[in-house]
Amino acid sequence: ILTPVYDPFFNAIEINNRITVKSDLKLVKNHYEIDFDDLAVKIKDVKILLFCSPHNPVGRVWERAELEKVAEICLENEVLIISDEIHADLVYDSYQHIPIAKLSKQVNEICIMLNAPSKTFNIAGLSAAYAIISNEDLRIKFQKTIDMNRLSRGNIFGMLALETAYEKGEIWLEKLLHYLARNYDYLTEFFSKEVPEIKPVTIEGTYLTWLNCKSLNLDQESLIDFFINKAKVGLTSGEQYGAAGRGFMRLNFGCPRQILAEALENIKAAVRN
Structure with a gap:
């Protein structure tokens, strides 16, 4: 994980009996950047990168060059990217959110993208969220884990709110x-x-x-x-x-x-x- 970062990331790792490996972001002229040298070293024994894009809490909207470097490091080390992109809609003028999975077909194959309308439209109480997984093998594993843990697949109110927000909320x-x-x-x-x-x-x-x-x-x-x-x-x-x-x-x-x-x-x- 790239720290400081949304605190449930830590719990998600620990509750699954995994080891947290942290690479600190660099504060340069009041603006955070990824320390790619540090990331490249620490990722060698890692299986998953939990990525926050846009980043909570430092507010970065990662540029294409930064995303490409992250993806390159993960591809080289056969690391899965789980990208939390829940703030994707909340980007200001002159900046553009780029889903990391859209960089290339190769990158798309190692990505699980997580999103929800809850932040953008303030409907967190309706518990509506989704995952986009193009890799069929990954998608089957993901669904199996959902089923094994009897996790909710949502509710009709949340599903309707999600659909309505995205179709009519622009x-x-x-x-x-x-x-x-x-x-x-x-x-x-x-x-x-x-x-x-x-x-x-x-x-x-x-x-x-x-x-x-x-x-x-x-x-x-x-x-x-x-x-x-x-x-x-x-x-x-x-x-x-x-x-x-x-x-x-x-x-x-x-x-x-x-x-x-x-x-x-x-x-x-x-x-x-």
């Missing part, structure tokens, strides 16, 4: 992306002018911002306490996404502007006092 999504982009611009300008001690990492997609709080000079436990008990804002601890997330907090700005503004003012007051 105009709504366009308006959502515009609103989210303005929220992101608002919070980045606010931190820059009002609380420069906290620096949002540059993001390209998702409705999540990764706050670099290292200038506050607090350990992670104190940082959590600061936001919850002093600022009265419930953010997610960066350490929840792996050791590489120490000194960071994740903020969800997918909310009404009024709520975001109130939260930012609380953070400002807590830092100043």
Whole structure:
């Protein structure tokens, strides 16, 4: 896994009695990049790469060249790619999400792509998700595992919501992306002018911002306490996404502007006092 990363990735590995191998992303000029040298070394004894695209929590929308390099390393080492692409629709202007399986027929054969309408259309409670697996052998193994564990194949309400969202939700999504982009611009300008001690990492997609709080000079436990008990804002601890997330907090700005503004003012007051 490329850390920091969505925390259920860790549990998915451990609950299946597998060993977690972590390759830390590099923060370069307030923008995360894959450390391909590190990845190429660590992947040699690995069977599966759990890949997050677009990336949660650092907000990267991987470029074609980056995806091609990831795929090349996996092909060379016969590593299966399981790509979580649940934020695929939440990409901002001038960026484009590229499903890694679409790079080539060869790459498609080693990919399992996972997605759902839950993030884009806020229908997580309906439990509707899907996997795209072109490789027939992989698809049979995947289905067998689903059947062996008696996992739900969904429900009629979720299926209908999924179909309706994808067929009729485009105009709504366009308006959502515009609103989210303005929220992101608002919070980045606010931190820059009002609380420069906290620096949002540059993001390209998702409705999540990764706050670099290292200038506050607090350990992670104190940082959590600061936001919850002093600022009265419930953010997610960066350490929840792996050791590489120490000194960071994740903020969800997918909310009404009024709520975001109130939260930012609380953070400002807590830092100043």
